[in-house]
Amino acid sequence: MEILNKYLDTYSLGTKVKNTAMADERRAGEQNVDEEINDSPIEEVRLTVPITDDPTLPVLTFRTWLLGIVACALLAFMNQFFGYRNNQLTISAISAQIVVLPLGKLMAATLPTRNFHVPFTNLSFSLNPGPFNLKEHVLITIFANCGANSVYAVNIVTIVKAFYRKSLNPIAAYLLVQTTQMMGYGWAGLFRKFLVDSPYMWWPSNLVQVSLFRALNERESRRKGGMTRLQFFLAVFISSFAYYLIPGYFFPAISSLSFMCWIWKDSITMQQIGSAVSGLGIGSFAFDWSAVAGFLGSPLATPGFAIINMMIGFVLFLYILVPIGYWTNSYNAKRFPLFSSHVFTTNGTAFTLTKSWIRKHSLLARKDITVLAQSV
Numbered sequence: 001m002e003i004l005n006k007y008l009d010t011y012s013l014g015t016k017v018k019n020t021a022m023a024d025e026r027r028a029g030e031q032n033v034d035e036e037i038n039d040s041p042i043e044e045v046r047l048t049v050p051i052t053d054d055p056t057l058p059v060l061t062f063r064t065w066l067l068g069i070v071a072c073a074l075l076a077f078m079n080q081f082f083g084y085r086n087n088q089l090t091i092s093a094i095s096a097q098i099v100v101l102p103l104g105k106l107m108a109a110t111l112p113t114r115n116f117h118v119p120f121t122n123l124s125f126s127l128n129p130g131p132f133n134l135k136e137h138v139l140i141t142i143f144a145n146c147g148a149n150s151v152y153a154v155n156i157v158t159i160v161k162a163f164y165r166k167s168l169n170p171i172a173a174y175l176l177v178q179t180t181q182m183m184g185y186g187w188a189g190l191f192r193k194f195l196v197d198s199p200y201m202w203w204p205s206n207l208v209q210v211s212l213f214r215a216l217n218e219r220e221s222r223r224k225g226g227m228t229r230l231q232f233f234l235a236v237f238i239s240s241f242a243y244y245l246i247p248g249y250f251f252p253a254i255s256s257l258s259f260m261c262w263i264w265k266d267s268i269t270m271q272q273i274g275s276a277v278s279g280l281g282i283g284s285f286a287f288d289w290s291a292v293a294g295f296l297g298s299p300l301a302t303p304g305f306a307i308i309n310m311m312i313g314f315v316l317f318l319y320i321l322v323p324i325g326y327w328t329n330s331y332n333a334k335r336f337p338l339f340s341s342h343v344f345t346t347n348g349t350a351f352t353l354t355k356s357w358i359r360k361h362s363l364l365a366r367k368d369i370t371v372l373a374q375s376v
Helices: 002-038 043-048 062-082 093-110 134-148 153-162 170-190 204-217 229-250 259-263 268-274 289-293 304-327 330-335 355-360
Strands: 115-117 124-126
Touching: 043 204, 062 093, 062 134, 093 134, 093 204, 134 204, 153 170, 204 229, 229 289, 259 268, 304 330
Parallel strands: none
Antiparallel strands: 115 124
């Protein structure tokens, strides 16, 4: 009997050791899995993007659809409207990201919570499923992102109406715009595996929005003598909004300042070299942020290697090839302005389209129409 008890004790001890070892191995495996999931190859992504998730949060709510569609429509209209400015003013989705947060919280505090049934179906929904959450905020911003970018096909409609002075059927214009947009989203879906899903294909501008999401939705304790991310964001936001009134309304001249044009006011060559509007812009500067970020986006969110890459191409083309071609009078370049978006005849006069000219002539038959080399 004593031998049997010793055997049972030994077996029980071995089982416990084995179970403990298996549990430790399972926890180690889970830890390795977590580390593998959490370990992004891009340091900026690891430091910015959280990996936590709450699957119980509602996402496709009434607030999401209403605020998302409104934000998409407003940004699409405003960016297309301001895109006709000389220095185009771009309203990014970050603006909608900021505005929809108080609106979402207001809807969560005021809308009724009871369920509404869709007639003739078993579907029901609530106008207010609970507190406004981070997932709703993100999805609404995705809606806004879809409308934040201008549509290239609208340029075709603009050219037909503004330059050819022809009327265009609204249905035809609508189908043109929608067709090109759907093709773009289709190509994006086809290349999603390579351009989005890959952990090495990161999009730096999106990290700005992720940081803002965390600043607006996460609670953060303020260190003594310091600022939370939300406080810092609000300070910068209010300061930039107040400053924009100066170049935007009170003193637009600071959007383009050139010392060369001031010193040599009567020199055409100096105007071509120093003017930031119709010249190379050498020695000119601006105090208007839209002049800096209006075309290629904010340099604050762009990595240094991308800025250097664009800068090399810019300097090579604008400051080397264009001056050489212009001042060596290649293809009679000196007959035309250094920079212009207009069309000219070969003798240097501006070419203007009229309805009567279009009816009598064909552009393909004209041999004396040209555009500037730097506009091609």
